[in-house]
Amino acid sequence: MSRTIALRDVSKRYGRESYAVERVSLTVEPGEFLVLLGPSGCGKSTVLRMIAGLEDITEGELYLDGEYANHVPPRERDIAMVFQSFALYPNMTSRANIGFPLRLRDPATDHEPQIEATARMLAIEDLLDRYPGQLSGGERQRVAMGRALSRHPSVFLMDEPLSSLDAKLRGHLRAEIARLTEELGVTTVYVTHDQAEVMSLGHRVAVMRGGVLQQVSSPRDAYALPSNVFVAAFIGTPRISLLEAVVHAPLDAGMSLDLGGQRLALPEPLSIDHQLLRIQQGRPVVVGLRSETVRIAPPSQARPGEVAMRGIVEHVEYQGHEALVHVNTGSRPAVVADLESARPPAAPGHRRRPHGNSLGPLGRRVMGRLSGAVATLEPPQSSSAGDAGVDPDRRGVRSDLVVRTGPQVRVRAGAQVPLLVDLAQLYVFDHAGRRICPAPDGLPDLEE
Template sequence: MSRSIALRDVSKRYGRGSLAVERVSLTVEPGEFLVLLGPSGCGKSTVLRMIAGLEEITEGALYLDGEYANHVPPSERDIAMVFQSFALYPNMTGRANIGFPLKLRDPRGDHEPQVEATARMLGIEDLLDRFPGQLSGGERQRVAMGRAISRQPSVFLMDEPLSSLDSKLRTHLRAEIARLTAELGVTTVYVTHDQSEAMSLGHRVAVMRGGVLQQVSSPRDTYALPANVFVAAFIGTPRISLLQAVVHAPLGAGMWIDLGRHRLALPQPLSPDHQLLRIQQGRPVIVGLRSEAVRIAPPSQARPGEVAMTGIVEHVEYQGHEALVHVDTGSRPAVVADLESARQPAARPGRSLRRQQSGLGRLKARAVERLSGSVAVLDAPPESPQGPDAGVASERLGAVRSDLVVRTGPHVRVRVGAQIPLLVDLAQLYVFDHAGQRVSPAGDGLAPLER
């Protein structure tokens, strides 16, 4: 039997520190597979642990099947968890690990048939008499999942169960998890920082940032209709190109978006989505272009709704089935603050400060700076860095010059340093306001795909 989960303005504070989770409201329907997605330190695992009862809720309320459950002990919530670390008992065989929750519930019962049935479901019958130390990582994770399944819980909570496995095994087990949860029909909340897992597994995806829920929607809507610039940048591979721009919409004339070196003239008559941009007249905005929205072709091959640009090839990533061309169009990148790095607690004096000032600390800081990369705050563009960090900033700006990524077929041949013609499909243009909220496209959601 599945059950519903509802969080109402739930917050979590540790001691006197800042909120780890802030006013999260979320409903998971019976049998639904919901994915909590976000960068490390965004609070997604804390939300999971509050549902399980492993963390106390500071503010707000948790409801299980409509009943207030803040103070219900974890053992009475009928919830099974699967952890990243497997959490198997090393002195027990696979059979004993899978049957352990059943033995706790009924010490004198015969649980062998249920253990065998669970093993058949997971295809691990030949692993039942081995100890965890004799199993590979993927085998141990299957045994851990078997232990959770054998209990026949009403809710599965999975905390990054595949993150410690290699890429090929992750893909295989991801398909197994999708099959098992659909077959069992159990309400599942799955935590991950891997967008591929989120998009392929979830009925809905809940994106978090800094302890705050950003968007809850289907995987298709999360990709195609991101609520804000953070969701747009976090979802999608390669990452969406974000450029600083200004909207110009003079009365009695056409409308265009000024990127600095290039202008994107919007086709007449304006589409309903482009009409929404009139209120941004003269204001700085952020333009988002995914790699599939731009193609390498001369202006003579432009289709209706496409406008021409040019750029210099900075780098080419050959992926086998495709190539990603990094281009410098002369536009100014826009930046999403703290996109890659976790929210850090306040630095403590003494050893922590000395560690930050050490060579290793400086290297880590520079690595984070490179990862969080191309997004500069619109109010303070890094045109001429000053002060002790000027060298680092200049090095970063000099090292990363491309502002646009174009997806092409593997047959396309371009030379690094060459200037190439580009065509931008304005129907796939995203525009976010100065605060980072999506202005265009408006979108009322997309028709769901058959699952």
Template sequence: MTRAIALHQVSKAYGRAPRAVDNLSLSIAPGEFVVLLGPSGCGKSTVLRMIAGLEEVTEGELLLDGEPANHMPPSERGMAMVFQNFALYPSMTNRANIGFPLKLENPRQDHSERVESTARMLGIESVLDRYPAQLSGGERQRVAMGRAISRRPSAFLMDEPLSNLDAKLRNHLRAEIAQLTAELGVTTVYVTHDQAEAMSLGHRVAVMRGGVLQQVSAPREVYALPENVFVAAFIGTPRINLLRAVVHAPLDGRMSIDLGRQRLPLPEPLSAEHQLLRIQQGRDLIVGLRSEAVRIAPPSHARPGEVALSGVVEHVEYQGHEALVHLNTGSQPAVVPELESARPQQAARRRRRAGGGGTGVGVLERLRERATGHVGGPVVSLDEPVSGRQDPHSPDRPGLMAGDLVVRTGPDMRLRRGGQVPLLVDLEHLYVFDQQGRRICPLPRDVPGLDV
């Protein structure tokens, strides 16, 4: 038996602190694999624990197979959890660990056959009579999964089960989990902060930020049609290039997007999506360009829909099969606060305390920080850039600053640091977001090939 899970406007609060989960609605079909994805502290594990019954629902309703389950004890939900830290009993053999939940359910029955079949499924039959301390990390996680599988639960709840493993083993077990859950056909809710796990495992990915559900879509749609800047920045490696921009739409001239030192002219006749940008004339916007939407090539090699740009090479990351080129185009990056390092923010906070002390200005700054950190706060920062950023085309700049654009290229391309290179931007893969981070362009539509 597999289970349908539905959360309707569910919230979780701890005392007077901001809600850990705020008004979340999510329906999971029987047998579906849904991944809860987001940065640390976004509330994804809290959602999982509410489904399991380990946390009470503060507001809203949890339904299991259409029946209210807010107050149903965990033991009656028929679910099995797999934790990050394995949670095995060190004094028991692995055989006993796998069979322990079965023994609790029916102490007098012989469960050896089910334990053996579960071990064969996971390829750990040879280590059943060892103890957890005698196993590798991957083997211990298989034993933990075996303990969950042996119960034949109606749903698997997995809380970052691979985060303690090394990269190679993590990739291997990820493929095994995908195959195993597909064979069993059991509803699975999987929590992770690793987008690679989310994109490769889930039938759907639910992206969370600050306790609020941002988007629930198939992996390809989350990547191709992000609802807002946060989703666009969180999904994709390397991270999408986000640049501050202004639309220029003169009545008697060509429409363009101003990136600061350079402009992206929009091809004519304008597409329906680019026509919509006309009403954004003069407003601050955010332009998103994924690294594969820009290529290093001269204007003479432009394909239909590509426009020219240029950049100064700041750094080249050699990846083996490709290279990531960091370029400075003179644009101002838009910052997604939750995805940036906390160190600059802490330094800024110390400066405010030193300068403001207990004055009213310091109080206002602290209130502003608290407001912007709330779950409904902005997803991007359009504040002025840090002083000291220089024009990359200025001849008297003393040194190269951080790049604002990352481009994928072949591993054999030879580039000189500080050299200026021509770029071609594919406007068909151009994202435009408003000041609140909501996507304006491309328009909502079906992504070709999503059902393949």
């Protein structure tokens, strides 16, 4: 039987220190698989532990199936947890580890049939009489999952259970977890910082930063429609290229994005999303381009909505089925350290710790790696033939754009390449980091 989990303005604070989690409101429906995603230290594991009852809730309310549960003891919540560290008893066999919670709950009953059934579900029947020290990492994690599954909990909590395993085994166990949770229909909350797990496991993803919930949506929407620049930068491999720009929208001419010496002209007639950029006239914005929106091709092969540009190849990552080409377009890097405020507006009378309008140290490191600029390159005014379109002063500066290509495209470091950008997949964020293009939900339909 699955349960509903509801958090209402839940916060966690340790002593007089700043909030580890602040005003998180979230509902997990029965049978849903929700992934909590975010960088280390963002508060996702703390949220999980508050649901389990392993951490007290400083402020706010927790409801399980509509019943107030802040002070319900952990053993009475019918919740099972799987940890990153496996947490198996080293002096017990796999059989004893799986059966431990069953014996604890009902010592007089023979639990062997239930243990055997759980082992068959996880394909570990031949490991039941081995001790944890005799098992591999993947086998120990299966036993840990079996211990959690054996008593048929109504809620399943997983705290980065695959992070200590090798890549091949992680992929295999991801598929196993997806199959098991689908079969059992148990409500699951899964904590991770691995985007592959988000995309392959979750019905919904909740992105956190600095203890604050940033976005709750399907994994597809979190990737395609990030609510702010942090979500855009955190989700996606390789990470999105973020580019500084200023909007120019004169009434008597076409709209363009000034990227510092070069301009990206938006094609006429303007799409509805691009029309919304007019209100940003003269204001700084951040443009985002994902690797699949740019391709290596000459201007003669441009499709409708694509704009030509050039760049110098800095580095090529060959990955077998594809290649990631890191390009220096010679454009001005974006300054994004104070781009986004993570905190929601304070309710009247609600006191908060000071936080400013900064992304914080982690955000600055992330954005520092992503800074860059992309533009439609005009014919060079003064450069050598080999460096057309690239400012000589930018030579040697790290790449500002990543292009995803097929393995058949062969380029070398130092070569100039022609690029085509699909403007239909252009992201634009305002000075506060909020997405303004594509248009946020809730805006009026301009065609009506």
